[in-house]
Amino acid sequence: MGHWIQMGKLKKWKKSASLRTQLVTSFHLVLLFSILATIITAGAIVLCAIIFLIPNGLNPANYYEKKIPDVLAFVQKHESNVTSRSFQSRLEKEIPTEGIGYQILNKEGDVVYGSIEKTYIRSKRDLYSKLNSDIHDGTYFVKLYPLFNREKEVNGAVLLRYKLTLASSNPKDRLFIVGATFLLFSSPFLYFYLFSYLFGRRFSRKIEKPFNELIDASHKIQRNDLEFSLPKVQESRELDQLVHAFEDMRVALKESLTRQWKLEEDRKEMTAAIAHDLRTPLTIIHGHTEGLLEGSKNNPKRLDDYLQTIFRNTVRSIRLLDQLRDVSVLENITFSVKKEPINIREFVESKGSEFELLSQKKDVYFCYTIHGEQEFFHIDPHLIAQAFDNVITNCIRYTPRGGKITWNITTGNETVLFEVKDSGPGFAQNHNKKLFEKFYREDQSRGSTEGNAGLGLYIAHSIVQNHGGEIEAYNQKEGGAYIKVELPLT
Numbered sequence: 001m002g003h004w005i006q007m008g009k010l011k012k013w014k015k016s017a018s019l020r021t022q023l024v025t026s027f028h029l030v031l032l033f034s035i036l037a038t039i040i041t042a043g044a045i046v047l048c049a050i051i052f053l054i055p056n057g058l059n060p061a062n063y064y065e066k067k068i069p070d071v072l073a074f075v076q077k078h079e080s081n082v083t084s085r086s087f088q089s090r091l092e093k094e095i096p097t098e099g100i101g102y103q104i105l106n107k108e109g110d111v112v113y114g115s116i117e118k119t120y121i122r123s124k125r126d127l128y129s130k131l132n133s134d135i136h137d138g139t140y141f142v143k144l145y146p147l148f149n150r151e152k153e154v155n156g157a158v159l160l161r162y163k164l165t166l167a168s169s170n171p172k173d174r175l176f177i178v179g180a181t182f183l184l185f186s187s188p189f190l191y192f193y194l195f196s197y198l199f200g201r202r203f204s205r206k207i208e209k210p211f212n213e214l215i216d217a218s219h220k221i222q223r224n225d226l227e228f229s230l231p232k233v234q235e236s237r238e239l240d241q242l243v244h245a246f247e248d249m250r251v252a253l254k255e256s257l258t259r260q261w262k263l264e265e266d267r268k269e270m271t272a273a274i275a276h277d278l279r280t281p282l283t284i285i286h287g288h289t290e291g292l293l294e295g296s297k298n299n300p301k302r303l304d305d306y307l308q309t310i311f312r313n314t315v316r317s318i319r320l321l322d323q324l325r326d327v328s329v330l331e332n333i334t335f336s337v338k339k340e341p342i343n344i345r346e347f348v349e350s351k352g353s354e355f356e357l358l359s360q361k362k363d364v365y366f367c368y369t370i371h372g373e374q375e376f377f378h379i380d381p382h383l384i385a386q387a388f389d390n391v392i393t394n395c396i397r398y399t400p401r402g403g404k405i406t407w408n409i410t411t412g413n414e415t416v417l418f419e420v421k422d423s424g425p426g427f428a429q430n431h432n433k434k435l436f437e438k439f440y441r442e443d444q445s446r447g448s449t450e451g452n453a454g455l456g457l458y459i460a461h462s463i464v465q466n467h468g469g470e471i472e473a474y475n476q477k478e479g480g481a482y483i484k485v486e487l488p489l490t
Helices: 002-015 019-056 063-077 085-092 124-130 171-222 237-294 300-331 344-361 381-398 456-466
Strands: 101-106 111-114 134-137 140-148 154-162 340-343 365-371 376-379 404-411 415-422 470-475 481-488
Touching: 019 171, 019 237, 063 140, 063 154, 085 101, 085 111, 171 237, 237 300, 300 456, 340 344, 344 365, 344 381, 344 404, 376 381, 376 481, 381 404, 381 415, 381 456, 381 481, 456 470, 456 481
Parallel strands: 365 404
Antiparallel strands: 101 111, 101 154, 134 140, 140 154, 340 376, 404 415, 415 481, 470 481
16 A cells, blocks of 8 residues: 555656756656667677678778788789789789779889879879878878889889778678668767657657647737636646746736726716716706796896806706716626617708707807718617717817808718818817827817816717727818718618
8 A cells, every 4th residue: 555655656746847857857868768779779780790791701991901912022023014004904813903992103103004093193203202101092091112123223113002991891791881880870869869859749748738728828818818727737846836826817817807897897886876866956956047047136147147157067067977977888898889770861960950050059150961872871879979969069169159160971882981170279289099088188279168078079989989980080281170980881
């Protein structure tokens, strides 16, 4: 029983070993397997040599070097005839040309005949300086021996070239010997590379899964999807700690966002409650004020001024509360647009007549035009009407008396374009993107007057976006504001 407990602990330790331990272990295994494979390969090569080469006779590396004394003895015996070209066939019967190359030179250093094409002696002086010496030529051994005539004068030389390798000493088995030699010396590196690749691939597969899970988890967090959990990693302690820390971060982030969402919902409910509780008494004040304005009292001028002030502030308060209520509705997660097919011309003409009446009260000229052949578009008519109420009443508010407001509507194949232009002061420079932010109010030009709480354009922007459209605001080159609203037909 104790034995199995110990084995279980060992297995658990192996699964949760550190990356450093696993890397060191993998390196030692690669080294060990490479050495073993090299030894096996060397043994196989030796075995093949014993079976196939040694029984047939394997010449030593200096096999042809040992033949040179016999060649020289034959040359010295016939040295008076060696420099004659007619002696070539007889000489080649004594020289094993498969392993020894030769040249016969005259006393001027010129090649008379031979099996070597390369020139080693270029002049008579060069000949005398290199007699009885070794000439370096890569892996070849090159030796030059003098030839004498009957007067014992140098009559030329014989040049012999050979190699001291098993391959050159055994030309019939050259391919096997070269291949075996190459394999013997290269096998340690080849096996090291092979086992490094195999163990590296095995190691990478072990750590690939937790890393892929972390990457996938990060993508989910980017999409605000926190409804997942990361499994425990058994490949290494470091990866398990990393995944555990990531999981803790996910849990903490989820809790933080949940708290923020709850606070946001509480704020929205509070705003809606305040708007609901204050609207009733303010509406009553508004009704009584209208009644007083219709009556007649002592000091009518002062009474009228007071009542006008009360009336304006009442309207201002009601407008603010209505906007707060609208914002609360639009920001509710359960809010959805209820689209229905609406005749474009009828919608524009209905709203246009309302805006024309409002403009006349302020002595502002208002006009609208409709272009295009599309008859219907799918919208929530109450919300879109409210959006244009906020946009165009805002233009009416800031357009001076005698000014002009135009509303141009153009229908396309997929969208409807609404363009509103006024002759007012326009927007403050570089504030185009901020105009649609909640509670944003400009300091100049279209400033915070007459109850402007910075919610009108924010509400319009929210309504248009919920319809899948776009709204933008700019200043015209000739002056005045320009607001563009583009809505899809469906």
